[in-house]
Amino acid sequence: MENFNVNEKRFISAVEKALDVAAKKLPDDVVARLSEMRDSETSLSAKAFYDCYFENMDKATELSRPICQDTGVVNFYVKVGTHFPLIDSLEALLVKAVERATQSVPLRHNAVETFVEKNTGTNLGTKVPYIEWEVVPHSSELELTIYLAGGGSSLPGRATVMVPSAGYEAITEFVLDTMVNYGINACPPLVVGVGVGPCVASSARLAKKATLRTLGSRNSSEVVAKEEQKLFDTLNKIGIGPQGLGGRESVMAVHIENMARHPSSFGVAVAFGCWAHRRMTLKISDTLDFKVTTHKGVTL
C-alpha cells in the first residue's frame, strides 16, 4: 500500500470491504425474489432446496464466510466521470483491492493463465480482474458495479450469429434451448441475460450487462420489454426448479439488452447468473463518500 496516497488507500480499503460483503451477502432484490419463489413453491423437494439456500445465506452472515466457494473471476463495471479525482489510478486501485480481498475475505484462487495453464494464486492475471469502462462526460462521480462471475454460471453461456431470415423466433428458440440443455446444470433459478446485436462480441457484452440489471426491471423499449415478459413466462412454464430438479418456476428474471444490427447479420448471446447472484453497486462521490445502492444497511 506504500505506493498509494491517503485517498487512494481509502478507496482501496472501501472496495476491499465491498468485495467482502459482495461474496457474503446477496443484494436485496435477489433475496426478495428468492423469497418470493420459495413461498410460491408447492413441490416439497423444491421447497427443501430453497430452505437450504436460505439456511446457507444465514450461516454465511453468521460465520462471515462466502456464500459459495466459487467466488468467481472478479468483474468490475465502471461508469466513471471524466472529473472523478482518482480516474488516472483507478485500474491500479481496483487490482490492489482484489489482491487484498483474496487474502482477507478470503476469495478462492480463480485466475488460471491460459495456454500455460497455471493458477496464479492471487486472483490477478492477464486482464483479470475484468474491467469494463464507460466514461461519463462532465461528471465527477463514479458508479462501480462488482460482479463475482462464478464458473458454473459462466459455463453455459452461448453466442451465435444468425441470418436475418431466422427471425426473432430463432432468438426465443436459442434462449430456451440454452436454458434447458445447458443452464439446467448451473444452479437455477438463474438470471437470464440476452444480448442482441450485429456480431458475437457486441451481443455477448450486452447479454452480460443484461444479467446485471435490477431483477425484473424492464427494457425501456416497450417492444423489447414485451419480449422479456414473454420469455420470462415461457421459461417459467417449463418448471426447471431449483438445481434443475423441477419446480414451479425456472428463472429469477429475463433481461434483454439490444442495439442496432447490421442488415445482414443477427447476433444473439445468452449469459446467466446463478441463484447466488453476487453483484453490488456503489456510488462514489468526488469526496470519496461511498453509497451502496444494492444492499440496504451496508456501509463501507
Added chain:
Amino acid sequence: MKKILTTPLRDDDIISLRVGDVVYLSGTLVTARDSGHKRRVMEGVIPSTDLKGGAVFHAGPITKKTGDKYEIVAIGPTTSMRMEKYESDFISLTGAKMIIGKGGMGANTTAACVRDKAVHCVFPGGCAVVGASEVEEVVSAEWLDLGMPEAFYTLKVKEFGPLIVSIDTLGNNLYDQNKKVFNQRKQQK
C-alpha cells in the same frame, strides 16, 4: 428419518438407492475436479487416500492454512458434466462408489454406475457454508501444485448432505429424465 451412509461404501449400500432418494454421508470424502480426474486417469498418478468404496466430491473449496493444517472455509459442488470425459475410467480405476457434484452427468458415467455399482448424487449448489459446516477435518491435502480449487483434499465429514441421487445402479438418470420433460414443455410453448 435421515438415511446416513458410512464409508467405505459396500455394494449393498448402493444398489438399493434410486434416483430422487435423499441421503447423507459420514466418513471420508475426497475432492477431485477437472485436473484431479485428468491426473488420475490420464497420468496414472495415485493419491495417498484409497478410494475403494469411497466417495468423491466434484468441488474446489476455499481453504485456509494455519501452521501445516488446512481448514475448509467454504465448499460446495461444481458442475459434474465437466468430468464426464474421465468419470467412467475414474470409477473403474479407483473403485469409488459415490460421485457427488451438481447438475447431471452423461451416458458414460451412467453406464459406469451400472457396471461398477456406483451412484451420482447432487449436493445443493451454492450452499458452501452448509457444506463447510458438515466437514469435521481436513485429513490431508495433495496435488497442491494444481492450485487451491483443483487440489486433492481428503476430508472427514459428518452427515454430509442433503445428497439427491441423480444416477442409480439401474441406469436411471434423473437429469436425463427431467431434460426430456423440460424439452417437451419447451415444444408446447
